[in-house]
Amino acid sequence: MLTVLLLPGALRSFLPALLARSALAMGSLALLLTVQDQTGSYAQAGLAIAVFGTANVVAAPWRARAVDRFGQRVALTALSAGHTAGFAGLALLTHAEDVAATWYLVLSLAIGLTAPPLGAAMRRIWASLTEPGDQRTKAFSIDAVCEELLFVAGPVVVTAVITASSSATGLWMTAGAVLLGTTAMTSSPSSKVLRGSRTTAQRGERPLRQPGFARILLALLGVGAVLGVAEIAAPAVAARHGAVEASGWLLAAFAGGSAIGGLVYGQLKLKAGIGARLFVLCVSMGVTAMVVSRLDTLVLFAAGLALVGLFLAPSLVTGYLVADTIVAESSQTEASTWINTSVNLGASLASAAAGVVIDRSGAALALLLVGVLAVALATAVPRTCARTAEPAPAAQDNQAELVP
CATH class of the missing domain: 1.20.1250.20 (MFS general substrate transporter like domains)
Known part of the structure; x- marks a missing residue:
């Protein structure tokens, strides 16, 4: 099954995509731990996660539609910039005093709305690199397995980083992963050719x-x-x-x-x-x-x-x-x-x-x-x-x- 990784252009797109998707695996827990630490309230932290999750689900089809229309490089770059800005803003709030709880909800909303559909985008690349049938099934399978492993390791890593340093460090790490990973992925030849339809x-x-x-x-x-x-x-x-x-x-x-x-x-x-x-x-x-x-x-x-x-x-x-x-x-x-x-x-x-x-x-x-x-x-x-x-x-x- 690993032979699909040797297809021309596969690793050049897949590895940075994994880096970017690791941010999605770390982000919700980093958000939860940060808001709880800053407000001292699990209720407030839970509300922030609910806002983030709801915004993410509601906006998902429209984000994906933007990728199909404008292409991966344009749409994913814009979304990752907004996603990164949300985490960066939250990290900066950890150094401020007397921050109104509303700001945590506003940033949670922004982070949820701008979460780039990296998994769907990578599967679109796999579809362009593979033949229909067994080869494509293998590609989608290795993609799903790696995603599972990311969601096992991501929360462990971000918890260890936050425990060893601070909430801000965990947030900056998450922001860096999504920005660098998405930029590297969308600059690959396999992603560049997916320019989108430019029409609805x-x-x-x-x-x-x-x-x-x-x-x-x-x-x-x-x-x-x-x-x-x-x-x-x-x-x-x-x-x-x-x-x-x-x-x-x-x-x-x-x-x-x-x-x-x-x-x-x-x-x-x-x-x-x-x-x-x-x-x-x-x-x-x-x-x-x-x-x-x-x-x-x-x-x-x-x-x-x-x-x-x-x-x-x-x-x-x-x-x-x-x-x-x-x-x-x-x-x-x-x-x-x-x-x-x-x-x-x-x-x-x-x-x-x-x-x-x-x-x-x-x-x-x-x-x-x-x-x-x-x-x-x-x-x-x-x-x-x-x-x-x-x-x-x-x-x-x-x-x-x-x-x-």
């Missing part, structure tokens, strides 16, 4: 107007819901066993399972259509979550979370393949972003609900319910899909790829 995509080319695409997003809501509940259930189970320090290891097991799943998935040569694959993956993830809800010891629970995680990265990769297959080239960055948005939305909603369920009835019931939900939402996947992931040349050709 036709209404019929929009991802949500493609037959079956909204149903794919609905199924991926279930995947995100399992992810959100797992992130809440892990510390809850660790606390119930009197081992709060094991929370990190439980979440690492989940992320590690996802990374392994992505690596294995990239090596497989599957003949089934991408819709059938997504259906099986979503159902498997839901059923596994139901089984894990019955596991009681920490060791077994960790192993169970790893098994649940096995289906996360492959589900995302398959979703990206759907986006690459059925959406016109002029809207593919937006389509890939909708995949992420669906999973993130499912995770956010499920996290909120899981907290209430866990407080009242425990983590087992939360996992059981979300497993049932994931299986139910998986039935939304269209039954007939293209058997190979070949990009559609135009929107009017897409209707043959997915049949509702």
